[in-house]
């Protein structure tokens with residue numbers, strides 16, 4: 001007899017392992033510095049979050065955009081390939 005909670009956890013794990021095509025994108029220290037120089041808006045959110053990151057994998061490389069939720073500007077951080 002297995003408790004229902006165990007079944008639910010097991011299903012979640014299976015789902016996770018079957019999740020192909022998941023890509024993990026990282027913001028490097030260099031990018032963070034660029035972002036800080038580019039934008040100095042004060043976050044209004046209590047969590048301090050003000051940037052939205054967009055990652056678009058293309059045939060030519062990875063397009064990285066950062067949007068400031070406060071001034072609505074977009075910074076292109078696309079890596080050179």
Ligand SMILES: [Zn+2]
Pocket residue numbers: 039040041068069070071072073
């Ligand atoms: Zn801003």
